[in-house]
Each structure stands twice: as C-alpha cells, then as structure tokens.
Amino acid sequence: MSTIVALSTPRGRGALAVIRLSGPDAIAIARRMGLHEVEDRRAALTSLVRPRDNEKLDQALVTCFHAPHSLTGEDVVEISCHGSPAVIRNVVDTTLELGADLAGPGEFTLRALSNGKINLAQAEAIRDLIAAQTDAAVKQASRQLSGELSNALAPLKERLVEVIVVLESALEFVEDDLPAFRAQEIEKELVDVSAGVEKLACTYAAGRLLQEGIQIAIAGRPNVGKSSLFNSLVERERAIVTDIPGTTRDTLSEAIDLEGIPVIFTDTAGVRETTDGIETLGIERTRRAIGDSDLILVVLDGSTELGPSDHDLLNQTAHTRRLVVRNKSDLPEFNASTSCIAELQPINVSARTGEGLATLRSAILSRLNNNGIDEGSLLITNARHYDLLCNAQRELVEARAALRVKHSEEVVLAPLHNALRFMGQITGETTTEDILSEIFATFCIGK
C-alpha cells in the first residue's frame, strides 16, 4: 500500500493550509522532514526541512494519528503550515521526493471505506459528489446523501407493509374475528405501490445522464464546419480548423456545463468515401461515437446544395435522437429556404459569428428536459439502487399476477416479502417483528 499526500484545505492563499499524508510511510516521511514528536494525536511544532538540500521550508504544526484510529484507518500525518502557495508546493513536492504519491480523487475516502471508517452509503454519496461535474449533479448527490431517496421510497414501503399486514393477519389469525379484506382494494394498493417504484426506477435514465454526462456527437460530411461549431459550443479553440476537408482525423471530446447539466460534445471526422488509411480509421471512430451518443447534431453546410453524403447521414440518423443544424448562415450564399429539409426543422447557425448558437443551446436543453432531467425532481443516479428498484418492481408484478388468479395469501405474500427485502436495501430492513407489531397495533388479535 502506497502512502498518499494531498492538500486538504481549499486551494489558494489562506492563513493556514493542511496537508495530509496517509499510509504506512506517512510517519517516516514526516520524520525525515524534521518531525521529532510522533506521539498519537499530539500536535508538535516542527521546523520542516527538505532533506535534499536541507532547505528550511516552514515552521509548522505536525500531528500524527496512528492506525487504526485515524480518518483513513492508516497512519495519518497532518501538517498545518502557512497558507502560501509556494510553501504548500514545496512541502507537497518534498513528500513526493520522499516517496509519497499524490492522492487521486476520492482516494482518502476509498481507504477510509476499505478500512471500515465510513459506510458504503456515505462513500457512495461522497463518490457521487466528487464525481459530480455540474451543479445539477451535485444537487442530486447531496439530495441522496440527505436521504431524500429513502424519504421518497418510505411511503411506498409503508403501503406495502400495510398490504402485507392485512394478508399476514388473514393467514395467521384465522380464528380471530378480523374484518375480511377485499382483493380489489389490495390489488389497487399494489398497483399504486408498483407505479411509484417504477416511476422512481425510470428516473435512472435521466439520473445516469446527469451523473455521467450527456454525450452529444457533432456529425456531418467534411468541411461543413463541425470543428468550428464544436469550438463555439465549448467556447474554446479546442479543435484545429482549416479549409481543408478532412482535417479532423480523430474524435475529440470536451465536457461543458450547460446550465447545470454536464454535456460532453464530441467532434467527429467528416464522413466520406476515402482511401486514406488514417482518415478511414477516424471515420470508423465517428460511427462509433454516433452510436454511443445520447444526441447527434447533424451539421449541414447551408451555403451549398446537399450532397449524397448529407442525405446518407440524414437517412442514417433518421431514427435516432438528433438535431439538424445548418451552418454558415453568415455567408451570402446561405440559402435559408432549402425546402427539402424544412420539415426537419433545422436550426440555422453561424459558427463563425455565433449567430443562432443561443437557439441551438436552448434546443439542446429542451431535448434534455424531455429526457426527464428536471432539477425539481429526485433522480436515481446509482446503478445499485436502480437494480434494487427493478427487482422490487418485478416482484410486485408477480404478486399482482398471483392475486389476480386468486392464489392463496401465502403465495401472494412470497413475492411481496421479496419486494420488501429489495426496497429494504435502500431504506432499511423491515423485520418480522416490525410486521407483527404492526399487526397487533392494527387488529385486536388473540383469544
């Protein structure tokens, strides 16, 4: 196991900065930098030096946390030094010279998890927070951290428990004078509960997009201005733009934050028949990028007639999610009324002047909102939760089928208990004791 180092306080100038080392060599590295006092949890004023040239780096407070009683469960050293960027850089660089590795994103969390210092649910939420690329994704992750998913699921689970209570009571207390239940009412409850579970599960499509980013491919025949459009959309001179058709040989991706939603634009090589080996490879990648994307921007050159390659691409993408974009609206040759594609509702833009880009962005956003990405509602972003909800949903469907063919209660209950177990993995398990308590609170049981 390596020893990792990272600045734990925010970057930039501050009065103090905390640099954290974690791993088997953490204390040894601190010793070589001048630490004498290694007692557990005792801050020691230390003159930090760089052993390479005995350069004095800073006067710092250094605290050792011995394994396993530390944040990560490993030996941890915390160096509180002065918050100047130069000092911080020197201290971190020195630890690297002495064998530490720069910590990757979330690596402290990962070590804490594997050493049992935090739980899986916390780690999952922390991981989502770290991985979140945009405000909207951060909001979703923190909503889940605060238990909003459990809260959304809890009323559904309560209703499921109520159904189970009624059916179990009918089985267990046949000699008690219990009110007869109506299968239709039970059926209606189960329809509602499974609709609720299904609705939550369905938000995963959007939630996943929010977590992982929405892939948008920019496609078109060579020299329609895809790379120019790409650069305008990502607001950086990222792709090389020339007048030579086929300049873009490889796909190129850039993530941006489009009003809170993470979007990854991919510039692709223009699709045409070619004998150039490298270009052929690029075109193959283009096809793959188009296949993998959530949305395709089909770019046409509005200053020329549509060629066979344009028509091919329009045909190929006819059944996918796409937006048709007519570029070069700034040119005098631009013919805004090309009637043959009017029905595709093309968006006219000029990558060069920026004209029409705002319209294009809002068209992209409205497509995404149709996807269900709406900041107002809770989205499932975790594949495990999605899997559990799908399983619960399947069991609820099974129970309804058993109820419809008038199977006895114990048969209907078997899938209902399964569904409850699956939901319990998200919101907390419901024990037999819980169900019995509910029965005794609901019905007057017992001779």
Place this chain on the structure above:
Amino acid sequence: MSFDEVFDVIVIGAGHAGCEAASAAARLGAQTGLITLNLDLIGQMSCNPAIGGIAKGHLVREIDALGGIMGRVIDRTGIQFRLLNRSRGPAVQSPRAQADRMRYRAEMRRTLEATSNLHLRQGKVVDFVLDHGKLAGVVLEDGRRFGSQAVVVATGTFLNGLIHTGRRTYSGGRAGEPAAIELSEALKRLGFPVGRLKTGTPPRLDGRTIDWSAFEPQPGDQIPVPFSFATDSLEQKQINCYIGYTTEQVHDTIRANIAESPLYSGKIKGVGPRYCPSIEDKVVKFSDKSRHQLFLEPEGHDTNEVYLNGFSTSLPAEMQQDLVRMIPGLEETRIIRPGYAIEYDFVDPRELGPDLQTARVPGLFHAGQINGTTGYEEAACQGLLAGINAALYTQRRESLRLRREESYIGVLVEDLIKQGVDEPYRIFTSRAEYRLALRYDNADERLERYGRELGLVGDSDWNRFNARQERLAELRTALDNVRLRRADAQHAAVSGLVGSDLGDSISLSQLAKRPKVTADLIASLLPADLKPVAETDLNSVLADSLYAGYLDTQRAAVAKLYQHDTLKIPRQTAFRSIAGLSNEIVERLDRAQPLTFGEARRLPGLTPGALSTLLAYLSAEQKSF
C-alpha cells in the same frame, strides 16, 4: 460427592417441555429422573385445553417426526379436531385439537411410566450442585440430593411465580400450587440474567349453568386430521365448541373499573403477550370494537368445566362473575375457577447455544417458558431438543441442531438465542422466511431421518415413513408422465372447467397448477393401477409442485440480497472500535454477539448504514487475514 440417587439426566418440571425432554432422554438410553412438584399434574394444560393452531400445529408435526410424544398423546385424548386454513394453501394449513384435559394428563403420565430408563420423582428442586463449574446434580427442599451430569430446567410459570386477581397478590406457580422461588435465586447466583414476563388465563365456567342455545356451535372436521404421522384413527368421541360475543355493557363495566385490574393499576411489571391480550387490554386498546369474540370450550367428557376462551382477565373474582353474567347466554352462569394473571421469571435465552445448553454452566439446559416463550407446543419442541441434547451431552455425542430453513423448531430456537425476547415469544408462520417449504404435511420428509439417526424413531414408524416416501415418489412420476390429450374423453370437459383450451397434451402436474383444478379432479385422471390414492399423499405432492417456482424465486432473491451472510465475525471483535457505529448499535451487537454477518443483519434495530459499515469493516478484516 454423595448423592441419594444418581441419574444421567435430570429434568425439572413435568409440563409440556419437561415431559418431552424426559421421554427423549430416557429413550436415548440416559437414566433420566423427572422431578415434579406434583405427580398428579404431569402434562397439565395450565391455560386453554387445546393443542395446535397455525404454526403451532406445524411444531407438533415436527415434534412427531423427530420422535416426540405430544402428537400421539393429543391424538388419543383430543375431543375436537379441526384443520385450520382449509381454504388456503397447504403451507399455512395447520391442525388444531381440543383436548380432554384430564385424559391428556393421564395419557401423558401413562406414556412416561411406560418408558424404560425414566424415573418419576416428586419433590421441589431448590439448588444446583456444581463440580468445577460443570453441572453435577440438584438439591431438593426435603434435603435429598440427586446426581446427574445434565439438567434440563423446564419450570414454566413456576419460576418465582406471582399470581394476581384484582388487588390480591400471592406467590404461586399456578392457581393453588406453590412457586419455585429458591430455584430462581439459584439461577441468579450462577449469574444468569433474569427478567420478568406475564401471562393470564380466563375463568372456567360451570357448563350446567350455560344456555348453550344462545351460542353458535362450532363443530369439528368431518374427517379429522390427526397430529401424529402414526395415527390412523381417533379414539375419543368428538364434541362441539361454541362461539359467542361480549357486549358494550361488558366493555363499559370493564372500563369503569379498570383501576381494579392489576394490569392497569401498575401492580404487574412483567410484559404480557400482545397476541394473547386480556379482555381489559382488548376493550381499552380497541375501544371502537362493539364486541369481542368468545369461544366456549368444554374441558372434557368427565367434567362440566368450560373454558371461556377470549376472556383472559385478572380483575377481582367477584367482578369476573358480574361480567360473565352480562354475556348473552351466560346470565345464570357460575364461575368454577376465576381467571388470573401470573408473573414469572425467565432467563435471557441469549445465554443458550443452538442445543439449548447454557454457555455459563456446561450440562445445564433450559426449555420452555424459562426461555421466554409461550404455548404448549413452543415448550414441547424445546423440551424435545433439550432432552435429546442433554442425553447426547452425557453420551459425548454430537448435539442435534435444527436449521431455520428446514423447520419451525429451527426458526424458534434461532430467534430466541440470537434476538432474545422482550415479550412472551410465540411462533408464527411469518417468522419463517421459507414458509412455503415448511408444511405440516411434509414435516416427516424434513425431519424424520434425524429422529431415526438419533434412535427416537422406531422400526414401525420408520417403515411407515419410507413406505409413504415411496408412494410420494411414485405419484410424482405419475403426475409428470401422465398426460391429458385432446383425444381423451375428459379433455373437453376439463378445458371447459378451467375456462381455456388445454392444448393438445398437458401433464397432470402442469394441469394441477391451473386455477379451479382440484385434487379430486387430478385423482380422477390418474391411471387405475395407482388408485386408490390417499388424499394426504396426493395433497403433499401437489403442494410441492404448487410452491416450487415461488421457492426458487425466493431462494434466488435471498441469495442475491444476503450473499454476505456467511461472512464470519471473529469472536473477539470489539464492535466499539468500529468507527461509524452508534453507541446503541454497539450495545446491540455486544449483547447479541453475532458470529456471521447474516446473524447481525437479522438483529432488530440495525440500520442499513450500520450494516454497510459492519460489512465494509468485515470485508477489510477478511482481506487482511
């Protein structure tokens, strides 16, 4: 050490747990002393004169399959048999019977006296004799000392029993019988954590003073289902029970006098069973109910005593008399014995291993209400297990442990020893995760071989069991292979009954899963050489196939969800040192000392967050070893 008499196994108490324990131990070859306060009250039914019921009937069948005696005794003395839940699936059907209370006692005593190696002794055990921390014998109140390596304590409500009626309180184990106070002190001296529980019983009425015409008769089954796999026919003449109801007047009177009830005056500290509430509890907690159901259960052929089931109470005796007379049909009725509440000591069952032996004192076993359970059947199955294991312990043989996947007994024992009790524990079918697999009719298939291997199942029972298994196998093959074809005469009629065309050819086992297809119909389609088919055989085979799919799905779901259950928790794990666990969770874990993640998962109050913390810790621990 000198003893007046030396046995291999001593059983204290001759109730439903003690009788099974003594019978099993003796038949396993252990010289067994059964010590009871009163030899005339062996196998006494302290509360209602009935055996079985949902899940409880399953337990009796399991006891029978293992070679226990309760099923045979009730079959010989039962005066009304009913299979409950007949309208539901086979997994939740369960036999129940009213007993002739006196004949049950007599038959139980006869059975025990006919058992070799079994020695009945009357007396009161007041202390244990230990030798180097291990059990060596017991001391009686009259000074006698009995030696034995193993002792089964099955003292029921006698352990420090305290009886309440109205404001009157007196020490007793049952109405009119002394409590075992010294034994409770002895257990405390050994360091056992002792708690307090409560139960109650209704008044017994003089049947000659009841207007029976005011009640609805509840007859037994036309074709009674016995408890024992060995029983072919019943001996006792069958009787009716009767159903009646309380009135608002009864409820109002109870509410007006609730301060007279020791349950509500604060005198009773012990926790009572929620599923067996007193009439006081019923009218207070469910005040919107205008009437509560009552059962009039005759106590036997040779007595006028009638048990007023549903009217458990600890109100003053004279008030009980007034209340009973407010019930339509009981206007002239006289009470023979008033109802009462009883508080008694129990020992935390988490002291026990799966063999029901205490970890604290090797050789000491606990069975029945001392472990916090309620019910004759719950007591009997523990008695059987404790008696078997006490004998095996003295014979240095491997103990018998039953798993919850294979038996209700396994469910009960695991629940007790892992989770403890905070109210009297009763078995329910919903406590069994694999309820669909644990049927009353397949208890033999699940457990008989254990009884045989131990030596409790004799040759004739074993032959009967094997013959039945062969018949079932033959039937299974027939149901899979015999097909109903379009050319067959019955095809059109059966299609019409089912409501859809059955296709060109369908096996009988597939046909049986269709709605509206009864066992009788399937029986009529079987080839002539298999007939006549015993109804119970056909039902068992059809039940297997009815539930097979659901059980597979459930096993898959459970395997998926609980894949970490086998992860071991090292014995010396310091839960307090696991960061992220709250104090409350740490205390729960420390108390229960789970040995696997699965055991921890089933503990009450463990949150998903706590469980994932524990899981992450255990995974990391396992990696480091």
